[in-house]
Amino acid sequence: MQVPPLPADEERRLAALHRLEVLDSDAEAEFDALTQAASLVCQAPISLISLVDAHRQWFKSRQGLETPETPRDLAFCAHAILDGDVFEVPDTTRDLRFHDNPLVTQAPDIRFYAGVPLTLGDGSRVGTLCVIDRVPRQLTAQQ
Numbered sequence: 001m002q003v004p005p006l007p008a009d010e011e012r013r014l015a016a017l018h019r020l021e022v023l024d025s026d027a028e029a030e031f032d033a034l035t036q037a038a039s040l041v042c043q044a045p046i047s048l049i050s051l052v053d054a055h056r057q058w059f060k061s062r063q064g065l066e067t068p069e070t071p072r073d074l075a076f077c078a079h080a081i082l083d084g085d086v087f088e089v090p091d092t093t094r095d096l097r098f099h100d101n102p103l104v105t106q107a108p109d110i111r112f113y114a115g116v117p118l119t120l121g122d123g124s125r126v127g128t129l130c131v132i133d134r135v136p137r138q139l140t141a142q143q
Contacts, residue, residue, distance in 0.1 A: 002097040004078040009124065013081075014054055016124035023051060023058055031061035034129060039063045042143045044131035046108065049118070050077040051127035060127075065108060074103050076132075080115035081125040088114040091136035112137045 007013055017023070031049050038047040046064035050057045057075040059068055072078050079097065080087035092098040092110050103110050115130030 001074075001099075001101045003073045004075065004082065007082055007125065012122075013124040013126060016120050016122060017051060017053065017126040020126070022060060023053060025060070027061065032063075035061040035063045038129060038131050042114070042131040042139060044112075044133045046132035048077075048130050048132070049127065050075070050115075050130060051118075052078050052081055057127070065132075070103065074101055076103070076110070076113045077115055077128040077130060080128045080130065081117050084117055084119065084125065086114060086116050086139070087128075088139060090138045093136070108132070109134050111135050114139050 035047040035049055039045065048059050048065065049061040050059055052072060052075060055072050056069045057072055057077050059065070062068070076089065076098070089095050089098060090112060092101070092104045092113065098104055110132050112133040112135065113130060115128035117125035118127045118129060119125050
């Protein structure tokens, strides 16, 4: 398993995330509507709004996944925030970064991941909107 490197602006990014004062807050219908739409549009059983903190990724909204957070070292989203583009892993079992990740080898049995960074006005990428499936696949152009 490849632990994601820290973004070059990690200190600024974390400060921006904490200024949002959203970590460990209650669920909100507006965020849940976004993850429900992502699951519907992408035909994915799991969708998340993930915020990447110093040692964990915390889920502001989640569809199809019970756990409220995972360690950052295991987080696909921690890889996704390194770039401003869509980060897609069509088959996690064939990707050397993830093939032995416990989130792949055990529940929730991630086989496909696609995430887009949530970027603040100052350029800080604080998390992702992502979709996950238990079968290998790719997003379509429409998705």
